[in-house]
Amino acid sequence: MKHSEILKEARIKIQMGHNRGICAAVSDDNYGFKCTQIKSYISHALAGHNWLDDWVRYNRPNLPRDSKSMRKYRLQWIDWMIEQYESTGR
Numbered sequence: 001m002k003h004s005e006i007l008k009e010a011r012i013k014i015q016m017g018h019n020r021g022i023c024a025a026v027s028d029d030n031y032g033f034k035c036t037q038i039k040s041y042i043s044h045a046l047a048g049h050n051w052l053d054d055w056v057r058y059n060r061p062n063l064p065r066d067s068k069s070m071r072k073y074r075l076q077w078i079d080w081m082i083e084q085y086e087s088t089g090r
Contacts, residue, residue: 001031001034002034002085002089002090003034003037003038003085003090004081004082004085004086004090006026006028006031006034006035006038007026007038007078007081007082007085008082009025009026009028010022010025010026010078011025011075011078011079011082013025014071014074014075014078015071015075017071021051021052021074022038022042022052022074022077022078023038023039023042023043026038026039027039038081041081052070052073052074052077053065053070056070056073
């Protein structure tokens, strides 16, 4: 399965409220190293923050941080990552 397909599945999980974080949503033993690569990318992008919530609080303090807004930000970020992976055929 491609990275972009794993992220598409994760997007559904987050949209439906099954997972709060992207890393938890991409966790699947069946996808192995690709999940590790996605999580590594996310960890690097968060620059030392454990959650997107923390990153937003520190880097964009004026943005709303209620659960609905945070879900929206996660979905937007996943959409962006899907585009990035699809543009490279991954």
